[in-house]
Amino acid sequence: MKNILARAEKLGCKIPRIKSEEIDKKLAPVLRLIEDVGIKVDVKSLKRLSEKLKVKSEKLRKEIQKNAGEEFNVASPTQLAKILFTKMKLPTGELKRTKSGFSTGASELEKLRGGNPIIGKILEYRELSKLVSTYLEPLPKIVDENFRLHTHFGTDTRTGRLTSANPNLQNIPIKGDFGPEIRRAFIAEKNCKLISADYSQIELRVVACLSGDKAMVEAFSSGVDIHSRTASELFRVPIEKITNDQRRLAKTVNFGVIYGISPYGLSQTLGIARESAAEYIFRYFAVHGGIKKYCEEQITQAKKLGYVETLFGFQRKLPEINSADRIKSESAQRMAINTPVQGTAAEILKLALIRLADQMQVLNQKSKIKSQNGGVKIILTVHDEVIVEAPVKDAESVAKIMKETMENVVKLSVPTEVEVGIGDNWDETKKV
DNA sequence: ACAATGGTCC
DNA sequence: ACTCGGACCATTGTA
Structure with a gap:
């Protein structure tokens, strides 16, 4: 059995000769710098939004209790379940169970929407209180004297991804009514811009590369929208006629x-029957034989060698793959499929960070940029994205450099496209 | 102090 | 008889 790097190179990839441990060693000082620089936050707007959402959520809490005809702790899943299913006798037919009773998780409550107006209010209450208690209240308390937040990165993950903690800046909201509003509070320093550069579909591109799947390589090489292309394959409809759904x-x-797809998992996230999910998977693999083969080979390797690995040699042991417990062995099988993909994507981003840090240093030594506003600085990274702060006048050229650098850090068998955006705040960098 | 539950991101 | 991968964090409720 050939290893993953040898296979990729046979498929035409140009991969730098560097091991994952070496990558992490070079990355460490880069991460330290990013942590020290930090990212500026508009504390006032966070506090303003916090107050606004607190008022809204308090109103909702009162309405929920009124509907329930009782004062109870809406934030308590046990108390909530008692109200919904024992007192109000809402239908529990298809609902998932927890150890203590019926689940009140959002995906379950979603099924009860329309059944009773209390459900929508609970979901909205949860959304608002989540934002307030996890982001809006804590973050303003931990900014430094320059209103900047300093995260702490870690590298101790099962796949080689980075972690971010105290605070975690890798799960700042983006969806919903208030996600963008929160991201608008992550701002550039005076006379500076934020530049965000993110790899487009990096994990799927890695799949294409690791598997050599012809249809997928062709899709990425032709530049079509990958999800539309997949839809066209699944529904056997021309790509122009694909609907949003x-x-x-x-x-x-x-x-x-x-x-590491499974009919059950897919049916859960889509909210469809297992049989339909199985049919989609069947159709998918009928078109993407190379990916099917990749999955099988990863499982075979894990069973034989006890581990799987990424393009740069990061290994994950999977002893449970030979377990008699099917739940455990199938879980290990999915890890065997996912880890090389997620891990390789992480390594590509790490290499990009190292190269970018080098380039920024060079840029900052060309004294022009240097003196003004502290020069160009990497201030955050979120799995497939790098955010830089740069003086306004340099933003355009820095954006170009970032795109160029990141797209060329490795040569996969498909293009590694990077989308860049410039703005006064994090949200703005994602527009246009 | 710790597990369970739930929720945010990529 | 039911898990789609990887993280971190808040709250509740039990120990």
Whole structure:
């Protein structure tokens, strides 16, 4: 059995000769610098939003209790379940169970929407209180004297990804009504811009590369929208006739592939029957034989050698793959599929960070940029994204350099496209 | 102090 | 008889 790097090179990839441990060693000082620089936050707007959402959520709490006809702790899943299912006798037919009773998780409550107006209010209450208690209240308390937040990165993950903690800046909201508003509070210093550069579909591109799947390599090389292409394959419809719903479903299937897809898992996230999910998977693998083969080979290797590895040699042991417990062995099988994908994508980003840090140092030594506003600085990274702060006048050229650098850090068998955006705040960098 | 539950991100 | 991968954090409720 050939290892993953040898296979990739046979497929035409140009991979720098560096091991994952070496990458992490070079990365350490880069991460330290990013942590020390930090990212500026508009504390006032966070506090303003916090107060606003607290008022809204308090109103909702009162309405919920009124509907329930009782004062109880809405934040307590046990008390909430008692109200919904014992007192109000809402239907529990299809609902998932927890150890103590019926689940009140969002995906379960979603099934009860329309059944009673209390459900929507609970979901909205949860959304608002989450934002307030996890982001809006804590973050302003931990900014430094320059209103900057300093995260702490870690490298001790099962796949080689980075972690971010105290605070975690890798799960700052982006969706919903208030996600963008929160991201608008992550701002550039005076006379500076934020530049965000993120790899487009990096994990799927890695799948294409590691598997050599012809249809997928062709899709990425031609530059079509990958989810629409998948939808066209699944529904056997020309790509121009794909509906939004079809594309959304195909997107979920594509993510499923990265995670080590199973009919049950896919049916859960799509909220469809297991049989339908199985049919989609069947169709997917009928078109993407190379990916099917990749999955099988990863499982075979894990069983034989006890581990799987990434393009740069990071290894993850998977002893449970030979377990008699099917739950455990199948879980290990999905890890065997996912770890090389997620891990390789992480390594690509790490290499990009190292190269970017080098380039920034060179840029800052060309005294022009240097003196003004402290020069160009990497201030955050979020799995497939790098955010830089740069003087306004340098923003355009820095953006170009970032795109160029990141796209060329490795040569996969498909293009590694990077999207860049410039703005006064994090949200703005994602627009246009 | 710790597990369970739930939720945010990529 | 039911898990789609990887993280961190808040709250509740039990120990």
